[in-house]
Amino acid sequence: MADSDPQRFIPEGRNFHYDEFPFYWLVRLHAIYTLELERVLKRLKTGIPQRRVLIVLRQHGIVSVSVLAMHVVIKPSTLSRILQRMREAGLIEMRTNEEDARVTDVLITPAGEELAARIEDATHKIFVRGYQGLDPDELDRLMKMLKRMFTNLSDH
Structure with missing residues (x-):
């Protein structure tokens, strides 16, 4: 016991x-x-922050820099430098929000989509290994517990 x-x-x-x-x-x-x-x-000549950005953009489409920073868990000032390099590499576009000129929106480009797909293929085995021996119910319970712990500690 x-x-x-x-x-x-x-x-x-x-x-x-x-x-x-x-x-x-x-x-x-x-x-x-x-x-x-x-x-x-x-x-793949990329890193974890770029992967996070591409995943969020693939899932949500156009996202403001501040919302993106929250989802990728990177300080906005650090994220700005990462986004600048990604824009120079042609992976993302950045534009002024049509409704609020103070907001910068970010969206993925076809080159970013292609890299995101390559990243997904390359990292697939990591997740399969990590989930090995866990059934869907266990993963659901784990997700619920982690979300609850996050909420307990979160300021939001």
Whole structure:
């Protein structure tokens, strides 16, 4: 039977063990996920931030820089430099929003679509490996728990 003491998940708790700390495993998972993605994306001469931008743009179409920054989890100032390089490479277009001239919209170009498809093909095996042994119900429960934890810690 599992230890039912909720204090074991709190670093200051009396029965705490780091290897039973959910954030320990989240950080380790993120680190290995990042290493695997970087390894694959390097062959395509791109990186994780560009991948994130392309994924969001493929799914949402035209997106403002501020909304894009929120979805790709990159500070707007850092994202601006990334977007500038992506625009110079022909992967995205940036234009002034028709309704609010203070807003800059971003959209994917055909070259960006082509790179996004190549990225998707190249990274597919990482996700298959990561989900190995998990059934759809387990993945649904995991997503619900992660979203709840995010909401618990979020300022929004």
